Amino acid sequence: MYQLKEIRILNYKSIDYSIVKFSKNKTVFVWKNNAWKSNILKAIALFFSWEHKDISFEDFNDKNKDIILEVDIIELNLNKNLSLKIIASILDWKVIVKYEENYDKNERKEILDFLKNVNFIYIPWDRNSYNRDNSWYVKILDLIIDNKIESIENQDVFRNLENVLKSVNTLLPKDENTKFSTSLSHLNNTNFSIIKNEDNEIMKNLDEIIKKEEKNRELRNFDDLNIWTKNFVLMALFDLYLKSIWWVKKNSKFKIFIIEEPENFLHPHSIRLVDKLLQDISEIENTQIIYSTHSNELVSNFKKDKFEIDSIRFVYKLNSLTKVKQIENKYWDYDKIMINLMFKNTDVFFSDAVILVEWETEKISIPNIYEYRPWNEDDLKDCNLNSCKKDLWKNKVSDFFNLNLKNISVIDVWWKWALCDWYEFCAELLWKKNVFAIIDRDANFVDDKRNIERSIKKVHKVHVREEMYINYNWIVLDWEFENYYKWDKIKEYLATVLKERYKNDYLTKKEINHLIYKIDNLKFNKKISVSYEKLFKTYLRWYGKPTIAFNLCIWLCQNNWFKRWLIDILKKILYKVEQNRGIWETNSAFVSRFK
Numbered sequence: 276m277y278q279l280k281e282i283r284i285l286n287y288k289s290i291d292y293s294i295v296k297f298s299k300n301k302t303v304f305v306w307k308n309n310a311w312k313s314n315i316l317k318a319i320a321l322f323f324s325w326e327h328k329d330i331s332f333e334d335f336n337d338k339n340k341d342i343i344l345e346v347d348i349i350e351l352n353l354n355k356n357l358s359l360k361i362i363a364s365i366l367d368w369k370v371i372v373k374y375e376e377n378y379d380k381n382e383r384k385e386i387l388d389f390l391k392n393v394n395f396i397y398i399p400w401d402r403n404s405y406n407r408d409n410s411w412y413v414k415i416l417d418l419i420i421d422n423k424i425e426s427i428e429n430q431d432v433f434r435n436l437e438n439v440l441k442s443v444n445t446l447l448p449k450d451e452n453t454k455f456s457t458s459l460s461h462l463n464n465t466n467f468s469i470i471k472n473e474d475n476e477i478m479k480n481l482d483e484i485i486k487k488e489e490k491n492r493e494l495r496n497f498d499d500l501n502i503w504t505k506n507f508v509l510m511a512l513f514d515l516y517l518k519s520i521w522w523v524k525k526n527s528k529f530k531i532f533i534i535e536e537p538e539n540f541l542h543p544h545s546i547r548l549v550d551k552l553l554q555d556i557s558e559i560e561n562t563q564i565i566y567s568t569h570s571n572e573l574v575s576n577f578k579k580d581k582f583e584i585d586s587i588r589f590v591y592k593l594n595s596l597t598k599v600k601q602i603e604n605k606y607w608d609y610d611k612i613m614i615n616l617m618f619k620n621t622d623v624f625f626s627d628a629v630i631l632v633e634w635e636t637e638k639i640s641i642p643n644i645y646e647y648r649p650w651n652e653d654d655l656k657d658c659n660l661n662s663c664k665k666d667l668w669k670n671k672v673s674d675f676f677n678l679n680l681k682n683i684s685v686i687d688v689w690w691k692w693a694l695c696d697w698y699e700f701c702a703e704l705l706w707k708k709n710v711f712a713i714i715d716r717d718a719n720f721v722d723d724k725r726n727i728e729r730s731i732k733k734v735h736k737v738h739v740r741e742e743m744y745i746n747y748n749w750i751v752l753d754w755e756f757e758n759y760y761k762w763d764k765i766k767e768y769l770a771t772v773l774k775e776r777y778k779n780d781y782l783t784k785k786e787i788n789h790l791i792y793k794i795d796n797l798k799f800n801k802k803i804s805v806s807y808e809k810l811f812k813t814y815l816r817w818y819g820k821p822t823i824a825f826n827l828c829i830w831l832c833q834n835n836w837f838k839r840w841l842i843d844i845l846k847k848i849l850y851k852v853e854q855n856r857g858i859w860e861t862n863s864a865f866v867s868r869f870k
Contacts, residue, residue: 276351276561277389277529279319285343286336288314289597296601297565298586301557304567304599305574305587305624307682311597312567312590313400316533319565322346322359323395323531330363330372336596338365348389357389393529394418400535402505403498412497415512418530422519435515439508503540510545513552526561538570546572554582571621577613584609584616587624589704602704612700615689622684623701628709628852630685631697635821637713638687640828644845645676647832654846662853676849683852691715691723695730698749702734708855711748711848720751748851750844759841760831766791768830 279297284290289311304312321329321344335342342363349356362373375383396414404410416439497505520526537553538546550573557564558581567590568574577583589600602609616623623629632638650672655663663675674680688697694712701710714723724741731739731747744751752759770791777783831837 277357277393278349278351279531279563279565280347280349280356282315282319282347283343283345284315284318286340287318287342287344288334288336289592289595290314290318291336291596293597293599295588295599297563298582299563301554301564301566301582301586303574303582303587304565304590305569306590307625308569310590310592313535314597315590315599316397316535316565316567318344319346319531319533320395320397321361323390323393330361330370332365332368332370334363335365357385359386392527393531395531396533398509398532398534400539402502402509402539404496410497412508412512415509415516419512419516419519422516435511439511439515501540506537506539506541506545509537510549510552513549513556517552517555520559526559528561530559530562532556532562532564532566534564534566536568536570537566538568538573543572546570549573550576554578557582569625571624574624575616575621577617584613589624600704602700608696609700611693612696615693620684620686620688623686623704625682626684626705627682627856628684629701629705629711630683630848631694631701631710631712632685632687633691633694633713633715634689635687636824638685639821639824641685641713641845642678643825643828644832644837644842645678645849647829648676648837648842649832649835650676654842658846658850660850660853662856663850676846681849681852683849692726695726698730699734706855707734708748709852711750711851713750713752713844715752748848750848752841759838760827761836761838764831764834764836765827766795768827 278299281294281296284293284295286292293315295315304315306312330342332338342361344361346359347356348359360374360377362377364371364373378386394414396411396418398411399405402411404412500508532553534553537549541549553564553566553573554576556562566573574587583604584602585604587602589602591598591600604610604613630641632641652672655672655675658664678685686697686701688694691714694714698710698712712727714727716723727744727749728739731737731744731749735747739747741751770787773787773791774784777787
C-alpha cells in the first residue's frame with residue numbers, strides 16, 4: 276500500500292516555490308478562479324508518465340532557473356519512503372528534462388516497479404481526452420473491467436457498463452471499443468440481454484442524453500460531447516468503478532484520481548452525488564483522491580478521520596505567483612468550527628476577507644447596510660486610498676461599499692464564545708489583517724476581554740489592552756448591536772405597520788399601543804429587539820427574527836436611520852481591506868530545501 280505524501284515544486288509555471296502535503300484519503304484545493312490551482316495538479320501528473328515528461332519552454336516561471344519537482348511517496352507496508360525527482364533546464368533554447376539520470380540502476384528499477392503498480396488518472400476541467408490512447412475514460416473502463424469477479428452481485432456492474440459502452444461506442448477509439456466488448460463477453464458466462472437498471476439514478480438517462488446530442492449535431496468522438504454530458508459519463512463510470520471494487524478483496528494497485536473542478540456544469544443534486552462518490556472512492560484502501568473545486572458542497576462534507584479541515588489546501592496568488600496554505604488541526608482546535616462549516620459559512624474558503632459576528636441579526640443586517648444605504652461621495656472623503664479616489668472619480672461609490680464585489684463574507688458564529696476560535700481559524704486560513712470580529716459589550720464582557728486578548732496573543736504574538744483591540748481588527752460595540760439603530764425610528768416604523776394592519780380592530784389596537792408605549796420607555800441599556808420581536812411575533816406571526824432583521828435593516832438604510840458611529844465602523848473595515856489587498860503574508864522558509 277502506498278500514499279502520496281508531499282510534492283515540492285520550484286519554478287514550474289506560476290509557482291516559484293511551494294511545498295504541498297497530501298492527506299491520506301482526499302485532498303481538496305480551493306479558492307477563487309485564476310489562482311492556477313491546476314498548475315499544482317499538472318505538476319503531480321508529470322511523475323506518473325515516466326517515459327514522457329511533458330515540459331515546455333512556457334512552463335518555466337523564470338527562464339534562467341531550472342524547474343525542480345520532487346514527490347515523496349510512502350510505502351506503508353514496509354514503512355519506506357520513495358522519492359521521485361524531475362529536473363528541467365533550458366540549454367541553447369531547448370528544454371532538457373532529466374529524470375532517470377537522477378537515480379542509479381537500483382533506484383531506477385525500484386521506481387519503475389512502483390510505476391507498474393500505479394493507476395494514475397487525470398481528469399481535466401473540460402473532460403477532454405487529449406491523448407486518445409490514454410484518455411481518462413478509457414483508464415476508468417480498464418479499472419472496472421480489471422475487477423474480474425464472477426459473482427451474482429457484480430452482474431449489475433457489467434450490465435451497466437455495457438450500457439455505457441453502448442451509449443458511447445461510436446465515440447471510443449475502435450480498438451478500445453473492441454477490447455472492452457471482448458472483455459465483457461469473457462467476464463460474463465451467462466447470456467443475458469442488455470438491460471437498464473432503473474433503480475440507478477446515475478445510469479438511468481445516460482443513453483438518452485447521448486442519443487439526444489447525436490440528433491442535435493454531428494459527433495465524431497468523445498470530445499465532441501457537451502461538457503455536462505461528459506461529466507454525466509464520468510459520474511456513471513465512477514459509480515460503476517465503486518460498485519466493481521466493492522467485491523474485490525484487495526486493491527492491489529495504488530490508484531490516484533486527480534480531477535479539476537468535479538462540479539463543472541452539474542446541478543446541485545448531481546454535485547452531491549459526485550461528492551458521495553468521491554468520498555466513498557477515497558476511503559478504499561490504497562487510493563487517493565485529489566481535486567480542485569469552487570463548490571461549497573465539495574468542501575463542507577467533513578467526515579471524522581477521513582476528510583477534515585486539514586485536508587483542504589487554500590490556493591491563492593501573491594504578486595502573480597501561486598501560493599498554497601494548509602490549515603493545521605493538530606490539537607482538534609477547529610473541530611467545533613468544522614461542525615459549523617458543515618451547515619453554513621463555507622464561503623470563508625472562497626473569500627478575500629471576513630467579518631465575524633455573533634448572531635444572524637448582524638449577519639443579515641451588515642451586508643444589507645453596505646448594499647442598501649444610499650452612499651455618496653461624502654462617505655469617501657475621509658478615505659486616502661487610491662481605490663477610494665478612483666471610485667469617486669468614476670462615480671461608483673456604491674460599488675466600493677458592495678461586499679459581494681469586494682468578495683467579503685459576513686459570518687455568524689452562532690455564539691459569542693466562538694468568535695475567538697473563528698478569529699484564530701480565519702487568521703490562519705486567510706490573512707491576519709483581513710479578519711475582523713465585531714462583539715457586543717454586555718454584562719460579562721470582563722470574561723470576553725480575557726478571551727480576546729488570548730486570541731490576539733496567539734495570532735499576533737503580542738500582549739494588548741482594550742484600547743488596542745481595534746489595531747488587531749477587534750471592534751467592540753458599546754452596547755448591543757440593536758442600539759446602533761435609531762430606535763425611536765424603529766418604534767415609528769412598527770407603529771405604522773401594525774396600526775395599518777389592525778386599524779379596524781379596537782382591542783388589538785389597544786394592545787399594540789400598550790406595547791409601543793413600552794418601547795417608548797425603554798432604557799438605553801436594554802435590548803430593543805426584546806420589544807420589537809414581541810410585537811412582530813405576537814401580531815405578525817410569520818415574522819421570525821431573520822425576517823425582522825432584513826425588513827428593518829432595509830427600511831433603516833432607505834431612511835438613513837442607522838447611527839453614524841456604526842456607519843463609520845463599517846466604512847473603516849472596508850478601508851482596511853482595501854489597504855491590505857495584495858499585501859498578504861507568505862512563508863519562504865522552505866526555499867532552502869531546493870538549494
